Amino acid sequence: MGKDIFSGRYTTENDKDIVVFMIGMRINKRLAIHKWLPVFLAMPPMIKELHTHQEELGFLGMESFFGLRTTVMIQYWSSTEALLSYAKGKKHLTAWKAFNQKVGNNKAVGIYHESYQVKKGNYESVYGNMPLYGLSKALSHIPIEPHLNSARKRLKGAESNNRA
Structure with a gap:
């Protein structure tokens, strides 16, 4: 995707359930490269x-x-099932196994993730003079x-649309 700037104010539709997944690592001992x-x-x-088979x-x-x-990487998924299915896939399981073998409980590096299920109408966004970004x-x-x-209004808008 290009970095075209969209002049003015934009938002996103909020008519779908989504999952927000945050994943990252922390270098606790810089010299333990x-x-x-x-x-x-x-x-x-x-x-x-992920991008190839989106x-x-x-x-x-x-x-x-x-x-x-x-x-930190902030990812957006269509469902919890899709996220969990990817977590059980070959590429992720291989990386997870390698992490546990090489790092395990060593304090040199930490990893984390957080998952949030967000129901339609319960999220909103605004982008002013921005390229496509995030959500x-x-x-x-x-x-x-x-x-x-x-x-x-953006939050209530989805709420009233759901009733129609």
């Missing part, structure tokens, strides 16, 4: 697989952030019209 580098390098093949896996999109010690890359990106002008 032999422990944390394999963990770091395990992610790119999985990310490639629709069939139920993967909607992601953003990544890198700090001095901690990385707007994962769901329908739409201009904000008067009936969606505030966070409250």
Whole structure:
């Protein structure tokens, strides 16, 4: 996807249940490169697989952030079932097994993840003069019209649409 800037204010549809999955690692001992580098390098093949087979896996999109010690990837999934199915897949299980063999309980590197099931109508977003980013890359990106002008309206809008 390009980095075209969309002038004005945009939001996303919120008419689908989604799963927000955050995953990352923390380098606890910077000099223990032999422990944390394999963990770091395990992610790119999985990310490639997710983007290559996006629709069939139920993967909607992601953003990544890198700090001095901690990385985080925010992923959007179509369902908990899709996320759990990927976790049981060959590429992920291979990486998980390698982590446990190489790192285990060693304090040099830590990993974490958090999963959130979000029901339709219970999330909202706004993007002003931005390229497609985060949830707007994962769901329908739409201009904000008067009936969606505030966070409250965007949240209530989905609620009233669900009743119709």
